[in-house]
Amino acid sequence: MPRASTRPTSRDVAQAAGVSQAAVSLVLGDKWRGRVSEATAQRVREAARTLGYRPNLAARNLRLGRTRTVLLVVPALTTEFFAGVYTGAARVASRHGFGVVLYPSPEGIGPARDPFASAQAALDGVIASSMAADALSAIRGDQLPLVMLDSDPEGTTGAATVNLDIADGVRQVTDHLLGLGHRDVLHLAADVASWTFEVRARELASRLAAVAGTSLRTARSPISIRGAEAAAQAALAPPGGRPTAVVCDDDQLAAGTYKAARRLGLRIPEDLSVTGLDDLALATAIDPELTTVRLDAELFGERGMEALLAVLDGRTPEAGDIPVHLTVRGSTAHAPR
Template identity: 70%
Template sequence: MTRPTSRDVATAAGVSQATVSLVLGDKWPGRVSERTATHVRETATRLGYRPNLAARNLRLGTTRTALLVVPALTNEFFARVYTGAARVAAEHGFGVVLYPSPDGTGPARDPFASARAALDGVIASSMAAHTLDAIGGNTLPLVMLDSDPAADTAAAAAHVNLAMADGMRQVTEHLLAHGHRRFLHLASAVDSWTFDTRAEALTALLGPHTELRTVRAPLTVDAARTAMETALATPHDRPTAIVCDDDILAAGACKAARRLGLRIPEDLSVTGFDDLALATAVEPELTTVHLPAERVGEQGMTALLTVLEGTTWTAPDIPVRLVVRDSTGPAPTP
């Protein structure tokens, strides 16, 4: 069935197409009688007419659309970021298009014939500003989430970051208070500012009477399990605490421990980052850092709207908190 046009509404109502445009664009007061306006609206409703918002916005010089670029859709964190951004966007008559970069954190390809013609701005999570040049990140207003504020200052109009270093501080102090001195950092193999920040904070927080070893793994449960089975195989230099860059890696570490006959937390404490649904699906449930992802999305969209209004956006890092569960406990007695 063909969608009715404004011309169809005009014909059915017995008025000009210009009158229909005035009424449906809420520009009729003082130019069209209230009776005619009511008649046009009722006719449009009866015909099931819906305005072509894309064409209308093009005439207005704005699409009222933002692009949210994320490294992947397989991580629940980014889905929650989108939920928060879309909620704020809807409140202001904007739409958000979610775009997982085909190359992860690498250079993102333009998903449109021309992003500059299709979008009002770009929001990017956990990426670097220079990777967004192809989709207009160097010409469109750009808001960076969870990214390096120093490196991206020239390219980005605003930043929204989580207090990642403080999250790692909470993890480290929790484990030190339980007597742990031999640490293994199960780090993400992804080259990203957010993971570098966690590594730097962990190293800075551990004193001279502690040991720290780093093992890197891709962000999958199987990759983390394989890496940890190798790292934990030798009893004499085995850590008592594994600090993981995210919950997916932590799940893999827990699987490796069980396969090697190690008890969690009696023999080995494990911590994660993100507080995904996975954190309470594993057994024992995971001690992890809760990241308010929806709030990140909300602030990201709010920052973009602020920039589009010509105002400078500034805000402190979003607080994070440690959620203590059963995967951590006192260090085992030597």
């Protein structure tokens, strides 16, 4: 009778790659940098893949005192942006034998209950959006290895921060509108106490203040199409001079502005230019398609997970903000005379 197949071991991988078992452990545990060469690491990975080797994660986790589980804390999933963040984080995590638990704060933004009997016992670390930072106090996430997304690098309690270059995105929007002759601007601002929205307001005001003859007014709105419609309609209705452009903190706010403009009999972009920020699927579903700043949500999640893995390994995370890009579409045009 043929002998039953046996599961390949780390010794088999070591023999196939021509290295020691210790080297196999370093490479497959992602602790090889500075200890073995890139060529050796590649040889070990190829041998493991060819043999179909899978490490015994339960035994390794018990030995290391790790659960290999990370919590991703985000606001309620009202748009696909944070779904993209999760996708990117999970992609990197899976390559390193980690799992990601997605925890959307049930109240959207604000306090939340601990979903674990003890987060500190159940998790190796936390990645959290600054928009859901209050949820960390409930799970005591600030007592775990923590990476903050879209957070003030000077004021965060986390071990590392990963940011999109939001300030540059706002600069790109502002310069685009100024180049089209717009001088009277309405900022439809998200009514959320978060560092990322503070950056948007500060950068827009600073950029416009540097150009003579400009004016800026601000209206606040919850992050919803219905809320934005009401806020934009109140801000755009007479009396007083009407702005020629609306800069929205988010694509949902821009969609609400479209509805408000139609109610007021304003044409986009002939009477009013509108910009967003995110480049959600919504941006190309509305008519005219929205000029907005594209934020790479999946890359954001990848960088967040890579930063947390670096923290767990005692390495310094990659520095530098993630670039963003203005996508010009049909919602902006030269300012009306």
